Amino acid sequence: MKKIRWGIVGGGEGSQIGFAHRAGVAVEEKYDFVASALDIDPAKAKEFGIRLGVSPDRAYGNWQEMLQSERARPDRIELVTVATPNDTHFEICKSFMEAGIDVFCEKPLTINVEEARELVKLGKKLGRVCAVNFGYTGYPMIRQMREMVLRGDLGKTRVVFTQFAGGFMAESNWQDDPRIGWRFDPKKAGVSAVTLDLGSHAMHLACFVTGQKVKRVSSDFAVGVAGRELEDDSLTAFRLQDGTIGRQWVSGLAYGRIHGLSIQIFGELGGLRWQQEQPNQLYWTKGKEATKILERGAPYLYDEANRAGRVTIGHPEGMPLAFSTLYKDLAEVINCRKEGKTPDQSALTYPSFEDGLHMVEVVFSQVDSSRKGGQWTEVPDWDN
Numbered sequence: 001m002k003k004i005r006w007g008i009v010g011g012g013e014g015s016q017i018g019f020a021h022r023a024g025v026a027v028e029e030k031y032d033f034v035a036s037a038l039d040i041d042p043a044k045a046k047e048f049g050i051r052l053g054v055s056p057d058r059a060y061g062n063w064q065e066m067l068q069s070e071r072a073r074p075d076r077i078e079l080v081t082v083a084t085p086n087d088t089h090f091e092i093c094k095s096f097m098e099a100g101i102d103v104f105c106e107k108p109l110t111i112n113v114e115e116a117r118e119l120v121k122l123g124k125k126l127g128r129v130c131a132v133n134f135g136y137t138g139y140p141m142i143r144q145m146r147e148m149v150l151r152g153d154l155g156k157t158r159v160v161f162t163q164f165a166g167g168f169m170a171e172s173n174w175q176d177d178p179r180i181g182w183r184f185d186p187k188k189a190g191v192s193a194v195t196l197d198l199g200s201h202a203m204h205l206a207c208f209v210t211g212q213k214v215k216r217v218s219s220d221f222a223v224g225v226a227g228r229e230l231e232d233d234s235l236t237a238f239r240l241q242d243g244t245i246g247r248q249w250v251s252g253l254a255y256g257r258i259h260g261l262s263i264q265i266f267g268e269l270g271g272l273r274w275q276q277e278q279p280n281q282l283y284w285t286k287g288k289e290a291t292k293i294l295e296r297g298a299p300y301l302y303d304e305a306n307r308a309g310r311v312t313i314g315h316p317e318g319m320p321l322a323f324s325t326l327y328k329d330l331a332e333v334i335n336c337r338k339e340g341k342t343p344d345q346s347a348l349t350y351p352s353f354e355d356g357l358h359m360v361e362v363v364f365s366q367v368d369s370s371r372k373g374g375q376w377t378e379v380p381d382w383d384n
């Protein structure tokens with residue numbers, strides 16, 4: 001099977017997320033990196049693309065040029081990753097989808113509900129593979145957690161508790177930091193700062209491991225650092241479709257918690273907990289028995305977890321390799337479509353545009369609830 005021709009928009013030198021995508025793709029070994037528009041600065045975009053090994057005629061200065069040129073080539077890219085700031089996702093995704101190219105978009109899918117709905121509709125109409133990078137779903141132990149929940153190891157789930165609270169945005173001189181400043185500007189970030197940017201990862205994990213959607217929310221958004229127009233801390237009570245009780249804390253103010261992403265889930269038979277800074281261990285407590293630490297790569301894990309792992313047990317596997325699990329899923333789906341085969345069911349768990357839309361809907365409902373003093377607010381279940 002020939003490799004999939006891959007390109008990326010954004011994720012330039014020094015960006016937060018570009019390296020993890022390039023590393024994720026390289027690890028997967030099913031892609032050729034053939035085209036790029038890596039930076040908002042055309043000269044840097046071109047120069048960095050060439051330095052990464054993209055041929056000079058396909059290391060483009062901007063995404064519009066990339067789109068035009070790729071569309072006309074018989075060997076055009078098959079999958080594009082969009083790793084630009086949030087307010088550009090809609091236009092870039094839509095344009096590449098219309099050119100017949102599958103899309104892997106960074107989260108959040110868009111900064112408003114209408115555009116996210118339009119992308120979902122378009123993806124269905126065109127039959128495109130459309131994924132959103134809720135990349136933490138690619139960790140083997142998150143896949144294990146999902147399997148344990150869905151197979152009933154915990155019995156009926158009662159409570160899911162997610163946190164994405166770190167000290168990333170705790171500095172009082174935040175306006176001087178170009179990587180932080182825009183996140184609190186409603187024109188660039190939309191209606192929410194940390195809840196959309198970070199919280200949607202945590203909330204999506206709650207949905208991913210339970211296979212459920214969020215039904216309603218009651219939120220309290222707050223500003224801890226003076227001068228910010230959008231929240232830097234939020235607390236949300238929520239309910240999943242099956243009645244599971246949900247709790248979510250999101251913050252940029254939690255000095256000392258480093259990345260601060262974790263999820264715990266408790267059912268009638270036991271509980272599981274996982275934190276992203278030790279991603280290779282999953283803590284499992286059955287009833288009142290002693291807690292077991294499940295290790296990534298161990299033979300007792302479900303196949304879905306071991307399918308996502310690559311490195312021998314005991315060697316840490318980190319975030320870029322979690323991204324590569326999603327690239328593995330997408331390669332399986334794209335290649336099966338080419339060959340008229342049915343993809344492995346585990347590959348179909350990658351976060352889709354529908355998941356991206358649901359998270360935008362959840363955040364807008366959280367904003368709405370907070371503005372109404374925490375009033376319980378239904379999350380629209382949009383089905384086009």
Ligand SMILES: NC(=O)c1ccc[n+]([C@@H]2O[C@H](COP(=O)([O-])OP(=O)(O)OC[C@H]3O[C@@H](n4cnc5c(N)ncnc54)[C@H](O)[C@@H]3O)[C@@H](O)[C@H]2O)c1
Pocket residue numbers: 009010011012013014015016017018037038039040041062063083084085086088106107108133134135179197
């Ligand atoms: N999935 C994750 O875990 C995760 C983590 C961090 C960021 N992100 C998401 O990734 C995206 C990028 O965030 P970041 O933190 O890397 O931002 P960043 O500001 O560090 O980097 C953005 C990059 O995109 C380039 N860029 C900007 N506009 C562009 C355009 N129109 N065309 C081409 N390139 C352009 C910039 O030059 C820069 O190289 C955001 O949507 C963010 O939410 C996701």
